[in-house]
Amino acid sequence: MSKTAAPLLAIEQLTAGYGPITAIKGVSLAVTAGQVVSIIGANGAGKTTLLKAVSGMNRATRGRIVFNGREITRLAADRIVSLGLSQVAEGRQIFAHMSVADNIELGAYLFHRQRKRQLIDEGKEAVYTMFPVLAKRAGQIAGTLSGGEQQMLAIARALMARPTLLLLDEPSMGLAPLIVRDIFRTIEQLHAGGTTILLVEQNARAALQVADYAYVLETGRVVLEGPARQLADDPKVKRAYLGIG
């Protein structure tokens, strides 16, 4: 199969919400392989709903999601992971009562089922190299980690599945500025390593800095999109999201 210009992830006219509440209306976006794409927007703009629809945690009511040439709109979440799309959920969602090592082990759950021992061992080595602090705390109960360490664990766990596309939902939420810098450095590292990332962030400045392309979501609709650098210079974005002007 030739890899033409078709995006790795294509979201077409997606509408989704919770029960009677529609949180996103007719959103379309594309993520090209190898890029970091950011979605910025205020609280309640529908960013998380959008990611949850992609990862299968929340069903879309209308529209299509195509990942790697395959429609995944109605697939179950665990099936979507097996296709190479992993999500780091908002609020980290680690297994708080289990050890750090078990959390990481479970990230490779699918490889365990497929008895791909080598992929698991390689994955462990890679994430422990990337996050040495997790290696140090491998035996610790995950819920006792600091917020930043928990975020690293959540990312490490997602990476264990060797995703083609990584969804990151508010990775900087509730973290101290220094830790936030670490997290974004991690994102840059992953980007450099060739991982495709769809990033949802309230921290627009950092999100635009690491991204190749970005979308601005307002009350459930895409109001602006473009190369990240261009958006960072957009007077409207500057005023509303970067606090300049």
Next chain:
Amino acid sequence: MESFTLTQQLLQFMVTGLTIGSIYAMVAIGFNIIYNVTEVLNLAQGEFVMLGGLIMVSLHVALGLPLVAAFAATVATVTVVGMLLDRLAIRPVRQPTVMSLIIATVAASMIFKGLAMLIWGKNPYDLPAFSGREPILLGGLVIQSQYLWVIGFMVLVTVLLALFFNRTILGKAMRACSDNGAAARLVGINTQQMVLLAFAVSAAIGAVAGITLTPIALMDYDRGAMLAIKGFAAAILGGLGSFPGAILGGIILGLIESYGAGLLLSGYKDAYALIVLLLVLFLRPSGILGGMAAARSKRV
């Protein structure tokens, strides 16, 4: 037979209590496995025990299968029954809430009981003890060998479960489901499969309890509900969801029942468990080892 001293009697009650407590512990463990993954109390848990006993009687006594083969076949059959319970009564529920699922298990328990009555009738059945009925005399104590089988199987079940939950990826995946159901799905765990597995394992443990119990206490179609209540009381006493708690709760309940029946009023044997259940619910609803906060955080 010579008369027993009080000490001997007290020890005798203890052995009986440990035995019956082991049965309650196994039922309580069954409750916990399903509860941890689904938050549902499977009120048909006692029927697994009943079915284990009666199917064993049919295979071993009526069909003459050797003990080990009949044991394995019985556990396998009840395991399938447990999986069918999930597939036919739990999964098809359209808008599953914990309450509607619990009610589905109540309905299932009635159906199991009715079917058992049709198949086996209303009479209690006996099963030969695994290693004969010759009691073991130990320092003035009279211990039925079957008691040791019951306690031994409880220990075996506990050890196997500990290995399963701590050493195997499937066991860890089940723990992950009870820890954080959404996150479990995000790492690719099929939570419905885990629920099915929980029902299978719970049913298997119930069958073991029923098979080992029958040579001591006989078995009939109507025993499930009371066993479920006792096991539930044990699970609550120990702390719902906690495995060490289930064992502790089961043993304590067995001892209370044994001493209560032996020293106080034997007619109230079944009431002791209910009194304990009520006291725990009034005084310490989280049980001995349970943390209510931990229990509340479980969502699938």
